[in-house]
Amino acid sequence: MxxxxxxxxxxxxxxxxxxxxxxxxxxxxxxxxxxxxxxxxxxxxxxxxxxxxxxxxxxxxxxxxxxxxxxxxxxxxxxxxxxxxxxEAGGLVRINAPVAFGSLHIVKLLNGLYDKYPKLTVELTVTDAYIDPIQEGADLIFRVGHLQDSGLIGRKICDQQYVLCASADYLKKHGKPSSPQDLKNHACLVYKGTGGAQRWFFRAPGDGQSGSETVEIIDVHGPLRSNNAQVLVEASLAGRGVVFFPSWLFSRESFVNQQLIRLLPEWQGSVEQSPSQIHLLSPENRLRSQKVRVVWDYFLQAIGTPPYWDDLGDGTQTR
Missing domain, CATH: 1.10.10.10 (Winged helix-like DNA-binding domain superfamily/Winged helix DNA-binding domain)
Incomplete structure (x- = not known):
């Protein structure tokens, strides 16, 4: 045969x-x-x-x-x-990523990968379920969230930086919140996953410098909940309310064009008690392959440190 x-x-x-x-x-x-x-x-x-x-x-x-x-x-x-x-590196490389992260970033980054290594073929699988990379035959895995002990070789890409924002039209009608507690009086667009509706955590400006940290936990409410973050971002762009997501979920253009306005930038926030990360992972035997190593290196260089998506172009530092 x-x-x-x-x-x-x-x-x-x-x-x-x-x-x-x-x-x-x-x-x-x-x-x-x-x-x-x-x-x-x-x-x-x-x-x-x-x-x-x-x-x-x-x-x-x-x-x-x-x-x-x-x-x-x-x-x-x-x-x-x-x-x-x-x-020259060539052949098939299998990549797994969460749905939103894959569609917003990995697909776009593949253009540069193909320019650099035209003999490569990529099989991109997007799913929000944690797969077994050995069973599924994945070479590279992007994981968003807290990393569990998986026995995989890993590299932290970044800590997730959360952005609180709303559209200019919404703020014109309802004003800007002056503190996290003010969010209780605003229309908040809330992500609701398998663990229920998210709560929003905020750390006061300067916290941690004196060795102590005060976290404000806000139970937010509003006209729309969804298990799809991109749906909520689109609703915010349409003036429906305030959203709170990692910087990588937003387009830079929406801040440059002031379609979205960042709120409370001096506060550091997350949707969990401790901030989570984004990792690039690979089974050790896969990373021995030249084609997998060059793709690994390409993504780390293309994303950068800090990652390019933290620069939203509005002149405000992402914390």
Whole structure:
């Protein structure tokens, strides 16, 4: 059985496209189709559903892909080793990220990655569930929140910096809060997840410098709750109320254009007692691969320290 057939099949499984697979391997699409058809005859199973809109794995194809995936990765690692460090990074890298973080940042950063390493292919999976990277075959994982002991190699990207803000139209009608306690009299747009509605925590200006810290816990209320942060940000832009989210959830343009105005910038806030972080993680055996290492390094450099999303362009320091 030809190794090309397995590589073509694995790429079709990732991209869902014969055309994209042919483009990646620089062969005619007919060659990809012919090799995969021969593979299906060899194993005696239909591996792909084909129609005019998309190509999907059959149940047998899903099982077969999971079984050959690790074998192909071992072969790729062997190729990297024999070719040496000077070879151009290429192949498939699997990335997992939370839904909002992936759609707002990782997708955009991939443009620069492809410019730098055109032979790379990325499989990006976005989910807010904590996956098992070994079982799912993930090479790199972005985790937002408190990091549990996972046995993975990790690098802290940043502490999350929270931003309290509202639209200019809302503030024109209702005024600005002068303290966290004033938020009880404002329309607050509240995130409600599996743990219930969030409470907002604020630390007074200068707290911690004298060795003591006072935290104000505010139970906020308003006209809209949602388990989707981006829905609440859009509602705030429409003048519905005040939102409180990490800086990475906002677009810089909305502050530069003063669609959103930052509130109480001298107060440090979060939605938990202790601030949380964003980490980049990888199973140790994956990070040994050159292609995974260069993607790891690219993201850390592209995001920067502090991360680029903390600069919202309004002249106010994110705390």
């Amino acid at each position: 030809h190794l090309k057939a397995h590589r073509y099949f694995a790429m079709v499984a990732v991209t869902g496209s014969f055309t994209a697979t042919a483009r990646h391997f620089q062969v005619p699409a007919s060659s990809v189709s012919r090799f995969i058809a021969a593979l299906e005859r060899e194993v005696g199973q239909q591996l792909l559903y084909r129609n005019t809109r998309a190509v999907k794995l059959t149940d047998a194809g899903e099982r077969y892909y999971l079984q050959i995936r690790d074998v192909l990765e071992l072969l790729d690692a062997a190729d990297e080793e024999i070719m040496g460090k000077g070879a």
